[in-house]
């Protein structure tokens with residue numbers, strides 16, 4: 001049987017696997033440097049599911065520190081290309097975050113509403129500090145966000161790949177891409 005060239009129709013590659021790997025290495029080094037003295041108090045890298053799962057798994061392997069990981073799931077996009085604007089908590093963290101230094105790993109910042117809500121939620125658990133490490137930022141957020149670590153800026157298009165989905169597909173692409181075939185409403 002003839003092998004297909006790709007499982008998906010891809011309009012364009014925005015960031016290749018090599019570019020992502022190199023940038024995560026840099027960010028991991030930076031976090032290792034910045035959080036070295038915080039290890040005794042406790043560091044938690046928090047993954048916002050499902051989109052940041054791939055990013056977080058690569059990120060933590062580039063941070064050379066004692067740390068713990070946790071997961072949180074929120075929903076706002078559902079099966080569409082447009083945020084509903086309403087963020088629902090689907091799965092909460094399981095670790096005790098009080099007095100811990102929490103680094104939130106997020107896949108992509110669009111309106112910023114998700115991160116704004118998640119940061120507030122984590123602060124309310126008594127974390128000593130909360131910072132954000134985002135893979136991508138569309139730079140259109142008007143929310144009050146302190147994104148300490150950002151891997152890449154990206155165009156205001158509908159992005160997929162490297163964990164990021166459209167209607168639950170495309171997450172397994174090893175690179176960041178966009179789907180322009182279906183327009184945002």
Ligand code: IMP
Nearest residue numbers: 051083109110111112113114157158159
């Ligand atoms: P925000 O709350 O509008 O910043 O959206 C953040 C969440 O929406 C991210 O965690 C993603 O899961 C999802 N999202 C935002 N932009 C895109 C996109 O271009 N493609 C796929 N998912 C997106």
Ligand code: MG
Nearest residue numbers: 051077164165
């Ligand atoms: Mg999503």
